[in-house]
Amino acid sequence: MPSPMLAEYKSKKIFVSNKEQITNLLGSGFGKLEKxxxxxxxxxxxxxxxxxxxxxxxxxxxxxxxxxxxx
Incomplete structure (x- = not known):
């Protein structure tokens, strides 16, 4: 089983910074890309x-x- 992706929780926002993980999540229809x-x-x-x-x-x-x- 692959290791879980890492997200950060700051100022009541949850975000992923890793480019490969961003690509995987976006491809599955998750999240909104900003900066x-x-x-x-x-x-x-x-x-x-x-x-x-x-x-x-x-x-x-x-x-x-x-x-x-x-x-």
Whole structure:
């Protein structure tokens, strides 16, 4: 199984910076591309977390839960 993609959670926004991961997510219909970052809706991120395809970390590099993302 491939390793989960990494997203960052800052200022209540969830985004992916890795170009290869951005390409994969965009190709699957996820997110909105802005300034070389792919921004995910909280429900998109929660769905990808549920499937173990995504890990979301906050500014302190701690993992963020689904519950936190969908508050």
């Amino acid at each position: 070389n970052k792919l921004f995910l809706h909280p429900l998109e991120a929660a769905y990808l977390l549920e499937l173990n395809l995504l890990v979301v970390k906050d500014k302190t590099k701690n993992k963020t839960s689904q519950k936190e993302l969908t508050k």
